[in-house]
Amino acid sequence: MTDTRRGLAFVAPLFTGVVFFCLIPAAACAVLSLFRWSLTSPPSFVGLENYRTLLGDPLFLQAAINTLILSLVVPLQVAGSFALALFLRRTTPWHRLLRLVVFLPTLVSPVALYIMWRSIFFADMGLLNRLLDLVGVAAPLWLEDPGWAKAAVMVVLLWESIGGFQMLFFLAGLRQIPEQLHDMARLDGLPLRRRIRDIYWPWMRSLVGFNLCLGFIGAIQGGFEIAFLMTGGGPLRSTTTLSYLLYENAFQWQKMGYGAAVGVLMFLMISPLLALKWKGAPRD
Amino acid sequence: MPIKKVLMLLCLLAIMAGCRPAPDGTVTLVWATNSHPSRIDAARWFEKQHPGVRVEIMPMGDSRQFFLKCLYGDAPDVITFFSADTFQAFAENGLLRPLSGPSRSAWPYYDALQDYCFKGHTDELMALPQVAYPYVLYVNPELVPQEKAMAVQSWRDLLGLVRTLSPAVTDTGKPVFGLDIQSESVWFTTWYWQRGGRFFSPEGNSVLDRDIARETLAAMERWRRLPGVIPRPSDRLNLPSSGASQGVLGSLFLQGRALFYWSGSWKIADFEAQDRVPWQVRMLPTGPVNGLTVMGGNSFGVSCRSTHPELAKQFVAALAGKAAQKRHLAHRIYLPARKGIPIPQSLAVLKEQAKAARCPEHSALLNEALVKEIFKQALEAHRLGVANDEEAAEMLASALEAGAVEVPRD
Numbered sequence: 001m002t003d004t005r006r007g008l009a010f011v012a013p014l015f016t017g018v019v020f021f022c023l024i025p026a027a028a029c030a031v032l033s034l035f036r037w038s039l040t041s042p043p044s045f046v047g048l049e050n051y052r053t054l055l056g057d058p059l060f061l062q063a064a065i066n067t068l069i070l071s072l073v074v075p076l077q078v079a080g081s082f083a084l085a086l087f088l089r090r091t092t093p094w095h096r097l098l099r100l101v102v103f104l105p106t107l108v109s110p111v112a113l114y115i116m117w118r119s120i121f122f123a124d125m126g127l128l129n130r131l132l133d134l135v136g137v138a139a140p141l142w143l144e145d146p147g148w149a150k151a152a153v154m155v156v157l158l159w160e161s162i163g164g165f166q167m168l169f170f171l172a173g174l175r176q177i178p179e180q181l182h183d184m185a186r187l188d189g190l191p192l193r194r195r196i197r198d199i200y201w202p203w204m205r206s207l208v209g210f211n212l213c214l215g216f217i218g219a220i221q222g223g224f225e226i227a228f229l230m231t232g233g234g235p236l237r238s239t240t241t242l243s244y245l246l247y248e249n250a251f252q253w254q255k256m257g258y259g260a261a262v263g264v265l266m267f268l269m270i271s272p273l274l275a276l277k278w279k280g281a282p283r284d
Numbered sequence: 285m286p287i288k289k290v291l292m293l294l295c296l297l298a299i300m301a302g303c304r305p306a307p308d309g310t311v312t313l314v315w316a317t318n319s320h321p322s323r324i325d326a327a328r329w330f331e332k333q334h335p336g337v338r339v340e341i342m343p344m345g346d347s348r349q350f351f352l353k354c355l356y357g358d359a360p361d362v363i364t365f366f367s368a369d370t371f372q373a374f375a376e377n378g379l380l381r382p383l384s385g386p387s388r389s390a391w392p393y394y395d396a397l398q399d400y401c402f403k404g405h406t407d408e409l410m411a412l413p414q415v416a417y418p419y420v421l422y423v424n425p426e427l428v429p430q431e432k433a434m435a436v437q438s439w440r441d442l443l444g445l446v447r448t449l450s451p452a453v454t455d456t457g458k459p460v461f462g463l464d465i466q467s468e469s470v471w472f473t474t475w476y477w478q479r480g481g482r483f484f485s486p487e488g489n490s491v492l493d494r495d496i497a498r499e500t501l502a503a504m505e506r507w508r509r510l511p512g513v514i515p516r517p518s519d520r521l522n523l524p525s526s527g528a529s530q531g532v533l534g535s536l537f538l539q540g541r542a543l544f545y546w547s548g549s550w551k552i553a554d555f556e557a558q559d560r561v562p563w564q565v566r567m568l569p570t571g572p573v574n575g576l577t578v579m580g581g582n583s584f585g586v587s588c589r590s591t592h593p594e595l596a597k598q599f600v601a602a603l604a605g606k607a608a609q610k611r612h613l614a615h616r617i618y619l620p621a622r623k624g625i626p627i628p629q630s631l632a633v634l635k636e637q638a639k640a641a642r643c644p645e646h647s648a649l650l651n652e653a654l655v656k657e658i659f660k661q662a663l664e665a666h667r668l669g670v671a672n673d674e675e676a677a678e679m680l681a682s683a684l685e686a687g688a689v690e691v692p693r694d
Binding site: 038039040057058059062122123141144146234235236237248251252253254 | 348349352355356373376377516517518651653654657660661664665668670688689690691692
């Protein structure tokens, strides 16, 4: 068997899965977006009507704006993960333990995390408001006020991802920097700001870009679980994300074509990022 | 050759996996329902009466998802319906077998349950009911003197009484509210009906009366503005999530923090399971025009894909029969759907309430989940002050006409 054939044989199972579970459903979704289908009556072809309605739908606009606002946590996630990686990159037992502690939330089910945060933000008996009461601060109704609900969701999104896989990528990246560079920096007495600019940044630039791209893609595609479990997309739709809107349209309100159109527009929103990711992905 | 041995072993395993135990003559009926002890009890009771039959309970989860699963995949033999809209969706899509039973005119059950059993506006019986859930008013007799609670007939009486008893506090110094309400939507629906309004025509089109809706919203707002009468959602333990259970902890009444609680009769189970807060049940007050209130219920239908349809029909008939309904009372929760079954004297008021109740309105043109969301958004916008009475009524009317959720504009 030639190397090419052997390689193809190894790739085939994964490739088949991608074709059947990603590419074909994605194509079906694009086709479905041209139909009106309630699941209980035969689909009827409506051309681009779903897109026209969608682009004039204030609910879609609000969900898109909410998603973009929530995605603003991504740079903070990346910066925080980088800072944590810098702090935890040493290999002492203490740092190893800390790394594990920081990484733990990534291993916990998001369902449990969001329900826990929901009770922390609860207005009457929540931990946060009790603490604020103790120090004499007037506590907001976090999940009941459209203004504060979004901030509460952003805090949770930041908290759950800051010590996660992005930090691991950075830790791995930091290990690639030759130790001599650090020695030279120490000898020259370079302050942290200069070390970041002259040593870390050149080595980590592509990884930062990669993490930012992945983060934004995840933020635009995601946000379903947190909306479903923590806020119900409210109050007043202030935390409805595109993925939650897609779920509601397709699986709650049985507007399959409309929901599919939301999915296609989400893909169009992330496609420039996909291209960027492709270009900026670390090569070694 | 090792490869041959491996292949033979795999073949052997595949053959063994395909083998089934020899049939023992047992017939299995699959019943989609919730996992309440009363269901398990009913299943075991039927099994005892029918040796050789096993009733397997299948959890249903979200009703909309379950409907789609039955439409496109496998369906159980017997299906429980917890909302009239879900039942109608099954009946309209040909997923149920017609049942033989009483016609509408000879209906031995509470009238409000007809929408849970008869397909559309025809006389075709497709399901039989077991239980009625009228909304009632719970009273804390430690906080409200009984004679005063008994004297309440109208909402004006109730408000007057609440104001004479307020402000009250618990032993721990927490405020006691006048009236906790399980759902804004039930509040709005009841008051709107009691002013003579309707939401949908028999054809399913929206016939929302904007004037009555506005008047209802204005009345709700007047009650909300009175301090200590209506708790805010943040005063309760439940939060606006759609994914997690809203559970019994959400009731202020069970914490001794509400004089009255307006909720469904299924709450009786929670109240009976605790001994902290005393409680009584009263009829809901009547409105300016009539005394119509909301009633829920459940019913059982036989799937058209059932492999044992006759046995499934027997099971449904047994569940809805007098013996099973009497037995169901042992669980001390629900009002039997069939009229004339004796219930404890302390709960006799449930029967009176059921007579004045009707099923929540639904439209074959609009999806149930969408209608719920339309109500939720309009009422939430009104409660949070983003939309005034006029705007919220308009929001509701246009959303019901367009069949789309309206977003309140700042």
